[in-house]
Each structure stands twice: as structure tokens, then as C-alpha cells.
Amino acid sequence: MKPWIDVDPVTFEPMRIQAVTHHLSDHPLLRLGSLVDLAKRLVPIGAARFHSGAVGAETSFVDAPTRHPVGRPPAEILADIENSNAWFSLHNIQVDEVYRRFVGEVLDSVRPIVEARDPGMHFRAGWIFVSSPGAVTPYHLDHEHNFILQIRGTKVVHVFDPLDLEIVTQEALERFHGAGSRELVTYRPELEARGHAFHVRPGVGAYMPSNAPHWVKNDDNVSITVSFTWFSRETRRRRALFQLNHALRARGLSPRPVGANPLLDEAAARGYETWLRTRHRLDRLRGRPFHDIDVPFATNPPGSEYGTA
Ligand SMILES: [Fe+2]
Known part of the structure; x- marks a missing residue:
């Protein structure tokens, strides 16, 4: 093509x-x-x-x-x-x-x-x-x-x-x-x-x-x-790291900036994504709504944070 x-x-x-x-x-x-x-x-x-x-x-x-x-x-x-x-x-x-x-x-x-x-x-x-x-x-x-x-x-x-x-x-x-x-x-x-x-x-x-x-x-x-x-895969990984830092900062911690330690970033991103996937699986099992972005085409709900390209 x-x-x-x-x-x-x-x-x-x-x-x-x-x-x-x-x-x-x-x-x-x-x-x-x-x-x-x-x-x-x-x-x-x-x-x-x-x-x-x-x-x-x-x-x-x-x-x-x-x-x-x-x-x-x-x-x-x-x-x-x-x-x-x-x-x-x-x-x-x-x-x-x-x-x-x-x-x-x-x-x-x-x-x-x-x-x-x-x-x-x-x-x-x-x-x-x-x-x-x-x-x-x-x-x-x-x-x-x-x-x-x-x-x-x-x-x-x-x-x-x-x-x-x-x-x-x-x-x-x-x-x-x-x-x-x-x-x-x-x-x-x-x-x-x-x-x-x-x-x-x-x-x-x-x-x-x-x-x-x-x-x-x-x-x-x-x-x-x-x-x-x-x-x-990489944009998802970076997103997870910024989300994780945001959550840690909200709890009074001072996480390293994303990118400061690639090895630590890798471990943190893997852990966080695994936790997210587990949470989504549990939500699916319980019949709770969740926003799955692991799909070929975007499924942005109207008014979501996505959707402003
Ligand atoms: Fe834009």
C-alpha cells in the first residue's frame, strides 16, 4: 500500500x-x-x-x-x-x-x-x-x-x-x-x-x-x-509514569522526575501497568464500567480528558 x-x-x-x-x-x-x-x-x-x-x-x-x-x-x-x-x-x-x-x-x-x-x-x-x-x-x-x-x-x-x-x-x-x-x-x-x-x-x-x-x-x-x-507502547509507559508520580506527590512524597533514572522508570511503569490491568480485569468481572484504551480504535467518551488533538 x-x-x-x-x-x-x-x-x-x-x-x-x-x-x-x-x-x-x-x-x-x-x-x-x-x-x-x-x-x-x-x-x-x-x-x-x-x-x-x-x-x-x-x-x-x-x-x-x-x-x-x-x-x-x-x-x-x-x-x-x-x-x-x-x-x-x-x-x-x-x-x-x-x-x-x-x-x-x-x-x-x-x-x-x-x-x-x-x-x-x-x-x-x-x-x-x-x-x-x-x-x-x-x-x-x-x-x-x-x-x-x-x-x-x-x-x-x-x-x-x-x-x-x-x-x-x-x-x-x-x-x-x-x-x-x-x-x-x-x-x-x-x-x-x-x-x-x-x-x-x-x-x-x-x-x-x-x-x-x-x-x-x-x-x-x-x-x-x-x-x-x-x-x-511508549506513550502508554510515559503516561503511567507521570500518573504514578502524580499519585506519589499527592501523598506527600517527592518522586524523581520521569526520565531521571531509566531503570527505575522501567520497573515502576511495569508495576503500575500490571496494577492497572489487574484493576480493569476485576472491574470487568464485577461488571463495573472502565475505560479500556488497549483497543485498535479510540473509544473516547464524550467530554473525556482525551479528544482534543
Ligand atoms: Fe491539539
Whole structure:
């Protein structure tokens, strides 16, 4: 299968931000008309998010939909995106059967290259962003690895190194993974020069590793962007370590930063994941609900901490 995304197998590194090219710009499932139809299926189940485009990088990403509403019904926003002054995202497109096949096909086409460096691709998902001229996506970070690909129009995607602790601190990562809070992930203009600024156009995009902070500004045009995301074995492992540190800190302990001692990290992550799997098995046996992320496609409940690529 010819890859839908051109990923250089020599330079691809799972935690390194890099530019990519792709072949999805003319895909019929990504035309505005198809997306208006998709929105009719996703909005009723809460798999959509929208706010005014007149926000800034520093705006709270989490609060933007309530603090900066658009003032029009979702179907109208999307159909008239040119004049809506809005940012509109379709979440978890894989819940739709047609788009699930699409997400699977695109990610399967790059899977051998990605997994050669970062095994265990799972919990795959797709997100589509439709935005008005000049709209801004506030600064934030997400859990998943992400290919963000431009389909229509141009925009600048600002991405920051997820391993630079001055940009995103240990405490911020622990709070994010352990409590689902982005409270400590705040935009600092003085660090802007340390980021990558990708001026993307149709056929061009970027690879954003798990936890890489980013913000986006549209040029003076309507923009359509698609993201394909996933977890790997390593993203799960890092997540477990930050969760564990968060739990220890809440009990008054001072755990070592994640990455400070790889051997200790390995032992801690194995122990924690084993405990989690045991807990899930017990919950399943007792008929209690639990959120299993060990699945090929993401099953994000509406409003969960996931779902903001
Ligand atoms: Fe994001």
C-alpha cells in the first residue's frame, strides 16, 4: 500500500517534531460538503467542539467553547465557515463507520515506518478542524502522537519540544496525566522562538509527538486540517509514569522526575501497568464500567480528558 503520508524512515523519531508531506488533499471525505454531512452525525453525540475564532494563543483551551461562544447553531457555523469567525473541530471521527475505515487505512499505510521506531500503535483516532479566516487554536498539549495534515487553505502550526522541561514542566505533565488538567500548560510568548513554526498548505503537514505543546493561527482563508492520532507502547509507559508520580506527590512524597533514572522508570511503569490491568480485569468481572484504551480504535467518551488533538 502506498503510504498516504510521506514519513522518512531514516529521520523519523517518535519524540521529534518534523515536517511531513501527504496525499490526502483531494480526498472526497475531506471536502467541506462531506464534513457538513459528518457533523450531522457527530454533533448529536457530542463529538464536536467549537468556539469563536477571535481568541489568542494564551486563551484557555479548555474554557474557550464556553467563554468564547460562536452564537450560531453548529450546522450553520460549518456550512458558512467563511463568515462564521469560528474554530470548529469534529472529534473522534472513527466512531463513524466510513471514517473509521479511513482512519485505519491512513494509519495502516504508515504503520511499518512508525512501528519500526515506536511499536504498539493502538487507540487510533481522527480529528478534523474547519476554521474561519484568521481563527486561532489556543496553546495546549494532547496525549497522543499526531500527524497534522493541511487539506485546504494555509495556516501556521507552532509546535514545541515535549521533552524541553522549560517549555512544559514535570509538574505540568504530572497534573496533565494524573488529573487530566491542562492548568499548568500556559503560553509564554518569550519561548515562542524555541518552537517550530510550520507554514502549512495543502499536501503539507507535521508530526507532533505526544505532549508537544502547540497553537495554530489561520491565514486569511478558510482552513481544513485533519489529524490522525494514536498511542504507542511508549506513550502508554510515559503516561503511567507521570500518573504514578502524580499519585506519589499527592501523598506527600517527592518522586524523581520521569526520565531521571531509566531503570527505575522501567520497573515502576511495569508495576503500575500490571496494577492497572489487574484493576480493569476485576472491574470487568464485577461488571463495573472502565475505560479500556488497549483497543485498535479510540473509544473516547464524550467530554473525556482525551479528544482534543
Ligand atoms: Fe491539539
